[in-house]
Amino acid sequence: MYMTTNMPLGGLIDKSLKGEARTAHKEWLRTYIKRLTKGNKAKLQQALNEVDDAINQWRDNYFISTYEEKLVAARQGKLNMDNRDLEEVYNEEEYLHKEGKIGLVADFLYEAIAKHGFINEYHRDAIESAWLFHDMEFLRMQWEYYALAQIRSLREVICSMLGVVPTTVENEQQTANRPPKRIEDYPEVFGIELCCELTNYAKDTIYKWTRTREIPCHRSGTNGRKLVFKRDEIVKWLTARKQETKDEFIKRMETELAAKSSTLYNNPKKFKKHD
Structure with a gap:
């Protein structure tokens, strides 16, 4: 169906979420x-x-599927789950499927x-590393960036006409009131999220360096x-x-961490090349 300016907003939203609004450039919007x-x-x-x-309803149509991975890991003795535990995971995912929700797996997201194509060689490295290490959160965020690209343009136009900054739609808890961290507040061993926070490097950069x-x-974990x-x-x-020196580094990092409150250290929707 050819898009006209008389189209109801619901129709344009639906076409945007389906990736069918390719002719809707920002001036047209x-x-x-x-x-x-x-x-x-x-x-x-x-x-x-x-x-x-x-956008929120679209996101609610998907869930991260873990049953197949847990089944394989349990059979290999790498995951301590018995048949009853596995059956619970299976039944939970079957229930979501019956509700019409779609289970996301790493291969599909990759x-x-x-x-759609990679932004640059660093982005490709990050996606391949996330797929290898089964970082479903990062893969899903990157996939959503592309899948929501058209409706995001529509949203940005509306925000600009309202005179507000087009922030992303998030369901995460606000971090503004969290107390600042000191170096010793970090656990002795942590994952990539805290590594990004401590080093102030984006996840794609950390992946590239790994x-x-x-x-x-x-x-560690399943299959390393x-x-x-x-x-x-x-x-x-x-x-x-x-x-x-170590003392200089700790002093500088504590100063920087104390100054950061609600700022997200890793924005997956901005593909920037870091040194």
């Missing part, structure tokens, strides 16, 4: 929203709420991202897929990288 709302702030806010509701062995890391880092090794590595 701006003209469409102007015609739809006539610049009325209340109508613009209503349109933004409708878009956000549609292939979907690869089909592949090239430029950062100290270890593997999980990346773990030791706090003392990371502090020592950062100290050498920054060419600072």
Whole structure:
């Protein structure tokens, strides 16, 4: 169906979520929203709420499927789960399937991202590492970036007409009131999320360095897929990288950590090349 400025907003949202709104460039979207709302702030806010509701409903259609992986790991003796435990996981996922939800697995997400194409060699390394280490959270975020690209453009246009910054739709808890961390507040061993937080490097950069062995890391979990880092090794590595003494590094890092409250250390929707 050819898109016109007379199309109901619900129709455009549906086409955007299905990836069928390829001709809807931002100027067309701006003209469409102007015609739809006539610049009325209340109508613009209503349109933004409708878009956000549609995005959240779309996200609710998917879940991370873990049954097959847990089954294989249990059979190999790498996961302590008996038949009853596995049956519970299976039944839970079957229930979600019957509700019409779609289970996401690493191979599907990787292939979907690869089909759209990688931003650069660093992005490709990050996606391949996430697939290898079974980082479903990162893979899903990257996949959603592409899958929601068209409706995100619509949302950005509405936000610009409202005069607000187009923040992402998040269901995560606010971090503004969390107390600042000191170096010793970090556990002795942690995963990639805390590594990103401590080092202030993006996840794709950390993944790249794990592949090239430029950062100290270890593997654990099922098939050695999980990346773990030791706090003392990371502090020592950062100290050498920054060419600072350990005391200078700790003092600087504590100052930086104390100044950060609600800022996210790793934004997966911004593909930037880091040094």
